[in-house]
Amino acid sequence: MQHVTKIYKGRGGTVDAVKDVSLKVEPGEIYGIIGHSGAGKSSLIRCMNLLERPSSGKVLFGGRELTSLKERELQAERRRIGMIFQHFNLLTSATVRENIAFPLVLAGQSKRRQAARVDELLELVGLQAHGDKYPAQLSGGQKQRVGIARALAAEPAVLLCDEATSALDPQTTSSILSLLLSINEKLGLTIILITHEMQVIRSICDRVAVMDAGRVVEEGPVLDVFLRPAHGVTKQFADELSELEGGAPLPRRAGSKLVRLHFVGEETYEPVLFEAVKDSAVQCAILQGTVSRMKHTPYGQLLVELSGSPSDIDGAIASLRSSGIDAEVLP
Numbered sequence: 001m002q003h004v005t006k007i008y009k010g011r012g013g014t015v016d017a018v019k020d021v022s023l024k025v026e027p028g029e030i031y032g033i034i035g036h037s038g039a040g041k042s043s044l045i046r047c048m049n050l051l052e053r054p055s056s057g058k059v060l061f062g063g064r065e066l067t068s069l070k071e072r073e074l075q076a077e078r079r080r081i082g083m084i085f086q087h088f089n090l091l092t093s094a095t096v097r098e099n100i101a102f103p104l105v106l107a108g109q110s111k112r113r114q115a116a117r118v119d120e121l122l123e124l125v126g127l128q129a130h131g132d133k134y135p136a137q138l139s140g141g142q143k144q145r146v147g148i149a150r151a152l153a154a155e156p157a158v159l160l161c162d163e164a165t166s167a168l169d170p171q172t173t174s175s176i177l178s179l180l181l182s183i184n185e186k187l188g189l190t191i192i193l194i195t196h197e198m199q200v201i202r203s204i205c206d207r208v209a210v211m212d213a214g215r216v217v218e219e220g221p222v223l224d225v226f227l228r229p230a231h232g233v234t235k236q237f238a239d240e241l242s243e244l245e246g247g248a249p250l251p252r253r254a255g256s257k258l259v260r261l262h263f264v265g266e267e268t269y270e271p272v273l274f275e276a277v278k279d280s281a282v283q284c285a286i287l288q289g290t291v292s293r294m295k296h297t298p299y300g301q302l303l304v305e306l307s308g309s310p311s312d313i314d315g316a317i318a319s320l321r322s323s324g325i326d327a328e329v330l331p
């Protein structure tokens with residue numbers, strides 16, 4: 001996307017939903033866009049396949065400028081961009097098989113090829129036993145699996161996910177995210193998703209854009225963006241991960257320093273804290289801590305209180321930093 005804006009004009013005035021957004025998604029990656037309600041995420045993702053026409057700016061897909069194509073050419077390109085939705089958008093009077101076959105019917109495929117492709121897709125999303133059911137007979141997670149199978153029927157290069165797990169409970173969300181990740185890894189499918197949930201970004205995304213009031217305020221690899229957030233909104237989302245903020249004030253000893261440590265990758269499991277203080281007179285109290293994963297990378301955060309002489313404390317912090325640990329002294 002290059003300098004995309006989306007302005008809605010209505011009787012009540014105009015709304016600048018997307019403001020000058022430029023971003024590039026690489027083939028094969030899972031790219032997340034996170035923001036609070038009203039940030040402009042839906043408008044942005046709908047501009048990607050021109051479900052909404054940008055008011056200005058360009059959308060390019062595999063080198064072709066979608067925004068300059070005629071309707072017929074655009075429709076052909078759109079077949080290479082699948083989409084799934086928060087409320088699934090299934091045909092309620094059609095069976096699971098018929099829902100999945102719908103794009104193949106539109107593409108004029110023979111009944112035999114349709115049936116073979118639907119069988120493959122049912123297996124891919126784990127719904128072999130449910131092909132003849134109607135959407136009303138399925139759980140939310142199963143409905144989204146049908147949505148995914150339908151979106152993949154025409155073998156798109158990109159899958160757009162519009163809050164695909166927001167209507168699901170946490171356990172079902174995890175199973176749908178695992179399915180998206182395995183499809184990405186198995187088929188090399190590029191996935192672009194919008195969400196307001198950090199769990200979605202943390203568990204499957206490679207890169208992330210943070211949106212606020214129509215703008216992308218921060219962008220980059222997920223670990224970089226959330227371990228060193230620069231913008232206020234990014235910090236709010238990062239705090240959801242760390243759980244180190246808020247609550248009662250922490251106890252402080254006179255002359256001590258509060259230090260927040262970030263561990264990333266294999267160092268998460270190394271005894272670096274022990275190494276940093278073992279030969280000094282510094283005492284170390286662990287006040288809070290978490291160890292988790294961002295996609296496949298382990299990371300940890302610890303809030304520690306270091307007590308001792310100022311020079312010993314500084315020595316311990318320098319030792320931590322020389323081991324590659326990100327040590328942030330808190331005010």
Ligand SMILES: Nc1ncnc2c1ncn2[C@@H]1O[C@H](COP(=O)(O)OP(=O)(O)OP(=O)(O)O)[C@@H](O)[C@H]1O
Binds near residue numbers: 008009016017037043
């Ligand atoms: N069709 C429309 N007509 C007029 N205004 C709209 C339209 N669609 C969205 N908006 C407005 O554009 C702004 C961005 O909305 P959008 O739905 O893109 O945000 P969002 O981040 O996806 O929020 P949510 O998660 O609540 O859907 C909001 O102020 C919204 O009211």
